[in-house]
Every structure is written in C-alpha cells, then in structure tokens.
Amino acid sequence: MAFTMPSLMSRLFRPFSSQPMRFNPETAAQNYPEGSQKCTLAAGCFWGVEHMYRHTFANKGLIDARVGYIGGDSKNPSYRAVCSGRTGHAEALQIIFDPSQLSYKTLLEFFYKMHDPTTSNRQGPDTGSQYRSAIFYHDEEQEKIARDVTKQVQDKWWTKGKVVTEILPAGEWWDAEDYHQRYLDVNPGGYECPSHFLRKFPPLEG
Template sequence: MASLFPNLFTRLARPFTSTSSLHFASPATSDFPAGAQTATIAAGCFWGVEHIYRKHFGNGKGLLDARVGYTGGDTEHPSYRAVCNGVTGHAEALQVIFDPATVSYAQLLELFYRMHDPTTANRQGPDVGTQYRSAIYWHNEEQERIAREITRKANEQWYNGKITTELVPAGKWWDAEEYHQLYLDKNPSGYECPSHFVRSFKPLE
C-alpha cells in the first residue's frame, strides 16, 4: 500500500477541471507539409513528455505539432479524471506530427528512451498505474520495424535487458483537455515527473 501514497499525492497536486472538454481524433497529416508523419508514444505524465519533445525538436528541428492525449484503452471520450483513476485502459500519451526530412522516426525514439525510465512497468517516478506505462504506438510496418530495432539497441546498449516498453499498433487517439496542452509552458513551476530528464547515454550504434 505504501507505494500508492506518492501517486495519490501526485493526483491531488495535479489540477482537475470541472469544465467538460471536447476530444478530437488525431490531426490529419494533410494539414501539414507533404510527407509529414505521425509518431505516438507514452512515457508517463504527458506534461513533461511534451515539454521535452518541443524543446528538442521544435523551432524548425522537425516537430510540426504535438498534442497530449489518451490512447491504448477501450473507453470512448475519456476524461483526465477517469484516466488518472486507472479505469479507462488508456495511457497518458503524446502524439507528434514531424517532418521526416528534418528529423527521423528513429531519432524521435532514441530521445524517447533517453528521457524516461522504460524499465519500470506502469510507473514513472512517483506516478504509479497503467496510465503511466511506457509504450510506442506504431502507425505502419516501417515504424514497427524501426521501433523494434531501436528498442533492441536501447535494451542491449543502455538498459541491460530490462526494458518493459509495450510496442503495439496505434489505435484511436483522444486529445486531452485544452488546459493540458503546452501545460509546462503555461505553468513553468508546474509538476514535472522526476523521471523525465535526458540521460547522457552514448548514441546508439
């Protein structure tokens, strides 16, 4: 039971909204430059995941858009409160629209394995529950191939065979409520999971 208390405290520390929000399907890549692709990952609390990806790949470095949301479960129109209660099957996740001419899918996944702890199943730091699982949701066969290859390399070269990350096909995506988007930009002193930092590993070979 003791391991549940930090998670309970974290939930209490995070804001819930009493205002209902619409949830949208993932944006069409046709709204972006020709060749734009979608990447979907889960790595714990989505506030920090989005913040790190925007910092590393924004401002002309390949990231065209990023949205936090929910995926991997079987509940329609999930709310943040329901996802945090662990009753939806969904993970807190990030969906990135990127320009593969500027940044590769492999580079996005290498940062994924650098910026969180993929060895703790259903947990990132004090955040405990299936909603905080580590997962890569691939969108086509080529992404699946790359995801498995990067995972194998990271497992061998960085994590000594302890990676628990799920590799599964992308399913239906639900945007999180608007106040979650760019949360740490809007709230610089807001909660950021202590597991979210970029590790100084050697580049994957």
C-alpha cells in the same frame, strides 16, 4: 489487466477538469504539410514529455505535439477517468513531424533517454497503468524501427533492468482537455516527473 490507482502526489499536483476536448488531430490532418508523419509515445506524465519534445525539436522538424489518451477501451475518456486506471488508456504524446528533417529513429532514441523504460506502470512517484511506457506505431516500418531501437536500447543502454516498453499498433487517439496542452509552458512552476531528464548514453548503431 490489473490497474493501480494514481499516487497521492500525482493527485495533489495534477488537478482534474471537466473541460471538454475541442481538438481532434484526425480531422485537422489537412492542416499539416504533405508528407508529415505521426509518432505516438507514452512515457509517464504527459506534461513533461510534451515539454521536453517541444523544446528539444522546435525548428528541427517537429510540426506539432499534442497530449492525449490512447490504448484504452472506452470512448472519449476524460482525464479523471484515465487517472482512475479503469479505462486502460495511457497518457501519451502524439507528434507530427517532417521526416525530411527529423527521423522517427531520432524521436525514439530521445524517448529512451528521457524516461525510465524499466519501471512497469510507473514513472517516478506516478504509479498506475496510465503512466506505462509504450510506443504506438502507425505502420510496419515504424514497428520495425521501434523493435530494432528497443533491442539496442536493452543491450546497450538500459542493461541493469528489463525494458518493459510496450510496442503496439496505434489505436484510437483522444486529445486531452485543452488545459493540458503546453501545460508547463503556461504553468512553468507546474509538476514535473523526476524521471523526465536526458540520460547520457553512447550513440546507437544504424
């Protein structure tokens, strides 16, 4: 797989840090309510993705949301390594949600409204495989829903371009460094990808 380097604007606006990771959602799963589920998505710069999901679904079934890295082939990747494009990881968001209040389908529909799934390895000025569009499913039911929603999205929403979103089984998740978590809440003037905004699309079936 060929990887491209992150854009100049990306490097200028997004500082590197050697701060170690301190949180692993796998080991903290017991702190989540029984019956909660995961939704793992990649849609470009994870700062804006996390910010939009948290603010849209707060008190509506979203229990937690963490930014991190998934889809690569190295252990414990750092932000610097991921931004080099050499680890194969995507910047991603892992959501813990209550399916009795918030459906997986709703989360995916929001995903396809808030970013451009037709640009390969790119969102706005951010270029590189780490910015690819992807859904990482956690079971067969999630895969089925992801493929169905994606087909409808291609047919009804993003008709002028080919949806290039990857649909893959969720592999090993690595939590991003602490300073990335809730980044835009802590740094309200921080970098936001211009591709991250809600499009107005008609409702999907089902």
